[in-house]
Structure formats: C-alpha cells, structure tokens
Amino acid sequence: MDARVVEELRAILGHSGVLAERARRVTYESDGLAFARHVPELVILPRDTRETAAAMRILHTHGIPIVPRGAGTGLSGGATPVAGGVVIGTARMRDVLEIDAENRCARVQAGVVNVDLTHAAAEHGLFYAPDPSSQKACTIGGNVGENSGGPHCFRYGSTTRHVLGLVIVLPDGEVLDLSRPAVDAQGYDLVGLFVGSEGLFGIATEITVALLPVPPVTVTMLALFRDLDAACDAVSDLIAARLEPSAIEILDELTIEAVESSVLAAGYPKGVKAVMLVEAEGSEAEVAATVDAIEPLLVARGAFDVRRARDEAERARLWAGRKGAYGAMGRVAPDLYVCDAVVPRTKLRELVRQTIAICHARGLRIANVFHAGDGNLHPNIPYDRRNAEELRRVLEAGDEILKACIAAGGSLTGEHGVGLEKIGAMEWMFTGPDLDAQCRVRDAWDPLRRMNPGKLLPVHACRETRTRDPRGGTR
Amino acid sequence: MSTATVVAPRSIEEAAEAVRHAARERAVVLATGGNTKRTWTKPAARVDIELSTRRLSGVVVYEPGDGVITALAGTPWAELEALVARNGHHLSPAIPAPSNVTVGGVVAAGQSGMDRLRFGPLRDHVLGLRVVMADGTTAKTGGRLVKNVTGFDLQRLHTGAHGTLGLVAEVSLRLHAAPGLRAVGLAFHPTRESALEMARAVTRLSRAAWAVLVTDFTRDSESKWMVNALLGGGTAVVESEVSSLQAALPALPWIVARPGTRDEAQVPLTWNASFGNEYPGGWRTVRITCKPTALNRTLFALDRSGIETRIAANPALGIVDASIRPLDRGVVERISADLARVGARVHWRGLEDELRARVDLFGPDEPAGIALMRRIRANLDPNGLWATGRLAGGL
Structure with missing residues (x-):
C-alpha cells in the first residue's frame, strides 16, 4: 500500500486505526470460509460515521478497492479481500447509541455484537429477533450486509424485516442518512435494497432496528426420531398445518454425536437418528395451544419421545448444543464446509436424502443441522483442508447439492450469502437479464465497482471481461 | 392520459414484446393494474401507451403445504384471498379489495393493510417477482421461498415503485395462517x-x-x-x-x-x-406517518390547520389516515407544511387530477437518497421508457 495513503488515513484514524504490519493484517485474510485466503493490503478501523466517510473519500481519490468486514464470522467468503485493497473493519464501532423502548427500536453502531444488543434491550423487556448461530460474535453491521437469519427467523423473519433505518457511507465517502422516522420509505426502499447487498453498495455505519417484546412464556421441545426422513416429514406436516412455533430445527446423528462429545453436551440422546428442536413462544394460552397441536403431529410421524425443557437452564442447554454444533464438529475433522441452501418445505425429505447420497457417493461424511421450518438446509461436510484431493471432492459435493436444491425450486443461499463461495453458481439460478438488472442497480451505488469486488455478481454478467475464476486463485 | 393507447398483453412474453415495441417507437409507457390507486401518484407528464395487466391474470403456482402463492400481476386480489382462504391461509395485506384491485397493483403501490400490526408491511410478504424491464427483457428477483438471500433484494426496490422501474408481471407472496x-x-x-x-x-x-x-x-x-x-x-x-x-x-x-x-x-x-374503512365516502385522504410517540404532536398539528377532518389512527404504528373536504391547493400545502414541521410525512391520495398535477403529494421535502434513487432509475431505464414524474422527488 502506498505510504502516502497510509499516512493520510493515519491522520484521520490515528495509529491504532490503521493496521499496516503484515502480522496484524493476516488476521483479516479470511472469514469463516476457511479455504479462501488473501491478506489485505491494509486494514482500517474507523470509530464512527465521520471517520468512515473521511477514510472512504481518501480511498476513493486513490481508486482503492474496499472490503467491509464485521466480525468475520461469515461463511461465504464475503469479507475475504480477493481483489486486494483495504479492509474496513467495524470493530471499533461498538456503541449502542439509543434504546427507544417506547417506539420499540434501537440505534446502534455497525460493530455492535448481535447478542449484546439483545442484552441491552432486555432491561426494557425487549429483544432483537434475528439470532444467527454466531450471535455471540457476529455484528449487526455484518448481519445487515448478509441479511442474516437464525433459528428464530422461522417466526420473526430475517434481518431485513427488522431494519428500520440505516446511515450508509457510499463508496465515494458521501453519507446517506436513511434513519427514517416513519414506517415506509418515500420514493424507493433503499434500506430494504441495501440489506443483504453483501458490501457491494457501501458501508452501513449506524443501524436502527426494531425490537420486540420478550414473550411471557417460552417452551422448548425436543423430539427424538429413529430416522431423519421421518423428522423431515414431520416438519412438512407442521408447515402444512400452518402452525406457528418460533423455531423448528433438526440435528442429525453425526451432529448429535459431535455435540454430545463436546463441552456443549446438551443432553441429546446418542443413538437416535435425528432430534428436532421446536420452540413455542407467546402467552400461556398461545404456547399451550401450539404445543398441544404440535405434539400429536410429531408422534404421528414416529417421534418416539417428545420432551419439554423443564426449566430455563435446560432450555439454554438445548440451544447451546444447537448453536454450538459447528464448533463441536471440530471433534470430527479439522475443517467443516458449511453448505447453505433453501428448498420448498414440501420437499425437505427428498432433498436431505439427496444431500446425503451426494456426499456418500464421494466418500465424504455429512452432518445435517438445519433450520427445517424455513426449508433452509445446512449440509455440513467435515474435511481436512491440507488434503487437496479431499477438498476438491467437498467442493464438488457442495456444487452438486446446490444444483439439486435449485432443480427442486430452491435457492443458493438462505442466510450465508453468495459472497466469494457461490459467485460461480449465480448463473445456475439467474439468467443474463436477471443478473443484468442486479448489475445496473449495483452500478447506481458504486459506478466504479470498488466495493467488495469479486463477490456476489459474476463479473462477466456485468459485461466486463472476466479475468479469472475468483475461487480458482484461492483454492 | 386520454390519448394513450391501451395495450393489454395476455402473457409475460407478450408484455415484454409490447415493451420492446414501445422502446423502438420511443414511446412512454405507464404500467397499470386495475387503476384503483391511480391517485396515489402524480399524473405522468406524458403517456403514450398504457400497459395494462388486466388480461395478465391467473395463479401460476399455489402449494398450500408450503404457504406460498405465485400469481400473474393482473390476478384480482379478492380472487387470491378467496382461493387461499379455502386452505386456511390468510393473504396479507388485508385491504379493501373490490374486483379491480390486482396483486400487481398492490405490490407496485406498496400497499400495506390494516393487519400490518400483526403481519408487518407488504414488503415483508413479497418473496419474489418477475419484472418486465425497460429493454423488454424479463428479470426475476427472489423466488418462491420463505427464506432466500441469493442476489440483491430487488423485490423490495420494485415494491412501492409504482412501476417506474419495470412492469411487475408476476408476484410470489408468503401466506399466513387464517385466524381460527x-x-x-x-x-x-x-x-x-x-x-x-x-x-x-x-x-x-x-x-x-x-x-x-x-x-x-x-x-x-x-x-x-x-x-x-x-x-x-x-x-x-x-x-x-x-x-x-x-x-x-x-x-x-x-x-x-x-x-x-x-x-x-x-x-x-x-x-x-x-x-374496508380506508376511504369514508367522497372524502380525500392524506396518509400521515410518524413515530408512534409523535402521534399526539402530529394530531395537534392537524388540529391547528383548522380544517375539518375525520381520522383513522393506528397509534401503535404511527399511521393516520385523515380524510378532508373541501380541499384546494392552499389547504393541501398548508397541511403538508404543518405536518412536515413536526417531522411527520404525508402522502395525499384521492385528489382530483387537476389538483394532483399542481400539488406535491408527498410533502415539501425531497426524500433522503433522492440522487441515488435517480441513478437507480436512470440505470434501469436509461431511455426513459416508463412514465416519470409520479413519485416523491419527481421519480
């Protein structure tokens, strides 16, 4: 990186806001997509909107690519700086600026950790609904970039439903204040458009989110199945019956074993083929009615044991097992390829079966742990990245799984984003005109295409010369 | 408007062909549904062709077990409501829906319903769209899935854009459980x-x-x-x-x-x-939105205008539909200015064409981000095919 640029940035951000030494930059070489790595030329850590805007003006002047980054927990390589340039991290933007309990909303800086917002809201009897498994580390800004989900999005919807307003710094450093005071946008819905744009439009520095009242009663149920098909069918039945619990999750046998052998042991019985976690929230009557309607459907599909968490501690343990499932898989293999795809909820059994067949045909193991209620599959493939041949098979299986899901009317990603990982797969789902519309919208935000280059949109779809397969150089 | 040629394609392909034809002729096109929300926007400066979805009607896919429905834009809203109700589903928004209200019109107008407190705004239910673009291609966004983050969320951009960025030709909506x-x-x-x-x-x-x-x-x-x-x-x-x-x-x-x-x-x-109480007979309506806690202040500002009003207020959401008569330009502008001063937003609906052409339906201030909105419009419609000058900021 040009020393003059570094000096200009230091003048604004101070010494600790600019990481130029390689040893410190290496931390930012990848996110949760472990096999894709690229050390950024520079990392900067602004403290607020003003600093972000000033820094981005400088980067604009010098024509330097920008990669926004929250906590780096993303799983699609969205924060990996494949095209070089500067990573802008939000790690020093950690203030909850305002909790407006009366209007049930909060204004936070982008770097606020997801779970910290819910803790801050709790004293007002409120909570922030989107709860990705990484919620103890991931940031609200990162959640906005990816339109993140989580188990409870079954009832409450993904991040986009909860974002009321944004302050965005555009690629040239212009600040766009869309902290709207009212319920609907005037003109076009720029806030809704920005959420899930994976860092290609600009950087959100302040976010206004909706908060919900903490439900008076929560019941967590654990249903045990002797086969995974039956668990999937039970979920399809719950959806067809239009029941509205707040979360419906499934963990398969390999996941259960991994969790139970780890410090996160949740009390999932070993030897069962699938466990389903179902949570019902609301008034006492609402929860009782939901639970009473769900139990017979589960039993009819072969659940041989349906338990309810007896107390808050047991409930927390059941969820810790689910949310720690990825970490627990570390016992099975050094690396885990976390797939993310969506299928219609009438086709869960069929597609879960296919994911298993695809992996077994390539001599790979598979652990399915997923947001079943939303049809959001997470087939996880354990592997060792030092084994190049195995990694090749893993990626091949991942591609086959995506193709199977798309053929069934599904989509490439439900919550992890396209990022670097699935950029090549965009054309499996979208036609030239579909992608052209997306490119045109991107160019309105970032005409020079300096924001997070090499992500989400295949460059040749944007009528550019494609220089190389963006995944090719990093695998 | 009166001189515009009405074109009513029967398929998305025909609609795309009509747009390509219009593009060749350099004609200005206004996308319309049942014309029930025509007064929600300003009259377009020029319209050569009215591209009506009247005959672009029918359910494409309805899978009751998945809680998702896909329909062509001209499908009557009431027809969809009745269809899904037979399977125990509720179609949100709950809106007054005479037979000429169409699903495409509801989405293009971004019309939320009285059930918003329970189910949220319309934009949360729009899962995917097929849109005929200004170059006569058809672009898909989103899908028929309740959860999906593949690509930009262009369905949110088109929802409420009143067809200024493309013709909403097919809509996929999330359904909810009907109340027992x-x-x-x-x-x-x-x-x-x-x-x-x-x-x-x-x-x-x-x-x-x-x-x-x-x-x-x-x-x-x-x-x-x-x-x-x-x-x-x-x-x-x-x-x-x-x-x-x-x-x-x-x-x-x-x-x-x-x-x-x-x-x-x-x-x-x-x-x-x-x-169904949105429009008490013959009155003109202004939709006022504000923070819920600013509702009293907003209503006082309306009182101070000295104009007789009838209101339907939704205090939890900060939405007020105020109906007013008689009405002239001075009244509209005074009320808009008074409400802007207390931080509330207005959207006038139901004004006569002549008055609609002369007043600002969206209040005195341009929306934040208007320059970006104009760039989006220019990029998606570089030759100005879609009728313009209808939304806030002249979009």
Missing part, C-alpha cells in the same frame, strides 16, 4: 386522548391484535371517538386474550365470533367494515 377465531372490541369515548390511551393499552397487552384503530367517523360528540380492536388467532388464544383484556379494560366490550352464535356472523361484518 376472531373477535372485535368496540368502545366509544368523548375525547381523542382517552380513546388513544385505550388503544395503546390494548396494543401493549395483546399479542393477537391484527389492528387497533381510533376513528372519529361518528358525529355524536359524546361518543365521537371509537376504539376498534380486532383480534385473530387460534381459538384458545383469542378466548384467553379476550378474557384478560376484559379484566384489564372493562370499558372495552368484545364480540367473539364463536361458532353457532349470532356473533359468528356479526364479527366478520364489523371486521370487514373496519378493514
């Missing part, structure tokens, strides 16, 4: 303050409320202000909520649509009347 039991609470108050206080209490205590409205449609001064609360949900949930609300707010009596009772028929009538 419904109940209506009605109470009359001599003052607006006491009515609002009761409405806020209902919202605070209830989890099954679909709408809690305060209206002043009656003229009797002792009972001028009406609180109208609608509950829906599972039988046990509604029964238990009605009894707890009765205990907490004895002045709010409830009618519950229990099967086999006279109220079983009464509740739907009251319920539908409430949801």
